[in-house]
Amino acid sequence: xxxxxxxxxxxxxxxxxxxILNCDYTxxxxxxxxxxxxxxxxxxxxxxxxxxxxxxxxxxxFTVFLNKSAKHLSLHIVPSQPGDSAVYFCAAPNSGAGxxxxxxxxxxxxxxxx
Amino acid sequence: xxxITQSPRHKVTETGTxxxxxxxxxxxxxxxxWYRQDPGHGLRLIHYSYGVKDTDKGEVxxxxxxxxxxxxxxxxxxxxxxxxxxxxxxxxxxxxSGNNEQFFGPGTRLTVL
Numbered sequence: 001x002x003x004x005x006x007x008x009x010x011x012x013x014x015x016x017x018x019x020i021l022n023c024d025y026t027x028x029x030x031x032x033x034x035x036x037x038x039x040x041x042x043x044x045x046x047x048x049x050x051x052x053x054x055x056x057x058x059x060x061x062f063t064v065f066l067n068k069s070a071k072h073l074s075l076h077i078v079p080s081q082p083g084d085s086a087v088y089f090c091a092a093p094n095s096g097a098g099x100x101x102x103x104x105x106x107x108x109x110x111x112x113x114x
Numbered sequence: 115x116x117x118i119t120q121s122p123r124h125k126v127t128e129t130g131t132x133x134x135x136x137x138x139x140x141x142x143x144x145x146x147x148w149y150r151q152d153p154g155h156g157l158r159l160i161h162y163s164y165g166v167k168d169t170d171k172g173e174v175x176x177x178x179x180x181x182x183x184x185x186x187x188x189x190x191x192x193x194x195x196x197x198x199x200x201x202x203x204x205x206x207x208x209x210x211s212g213n214n215e216q217f218f219g220p221g222t223r224l225t226v227l
Contacts, residue, residue: 009154034214036218042221043118043219043220043221044157045217046215046216049213049214049215089156089157091157099162099164100145100208100214100216101147101159101172102157102159102216104156104158106155106156
């Protein structure tokens with residue numbers, strides 16, 4: 001049973017426009033969410049996170065929005081740049097005792113077209 | 115990059131052979147993780163460690179074993195590699211002072227023929 005879902009395998013956006021990547025979750029116990037960015041042949045890198053006590057967190061061009069009632073979060077990239085082309089993973093920590101395990105979505109491949 | 119290295123970076127092996135992948139960290143973090151990444155599956159946890167000689171299974175642990183005899187090294191072993199274990203393997207650490215962020219190594223691409 002997939003607890004973190006990214007239903008769009010890919011997304012293409014024109015340079016300068018907004019990219020919106022979506023993530024849904026099923027476990028209402030999740031209280032923290034993370035976004036990772038992954039370039040080919042590299043490890044994932046942490047991008048931005050949000051606690052469930054907030055509904056928005058912003059870091060430069062990246063903003064994550066959390067809608068707890070809908071169990072939905074989204075990552076907005078404004079403006080999109082060609083260097084943003086990568087696979088983006090949404091993740092949430094499991095509530096297991098002290099293991100700090102993360103459950104990842106399957107990822108969305110973003111292509112920013114110059 | 116949180117001082118994480120993985121070796122080897124690439125390996126081709128044959129079905130039935132044993133394979134060991136190494137993850138090395140330089141900052142004495144307690145928690146270490148092994149993931150595999152496959153198309154259509156994202157990142158899936160294989161095993162993790164919460165201290166020297168303390169390990170536990172993740173979501174896809176069948177066919178894998180791990181060992182952690184020193185804080186800085188976390189080894190992943192495929193006792194008898196199968197073609198279904200062809201994948202990219204990532205090691206990660208959780209920094210002691212952080213929230214839930216994990217930081218990843220560069221990955222090992224393993225091909226089992």
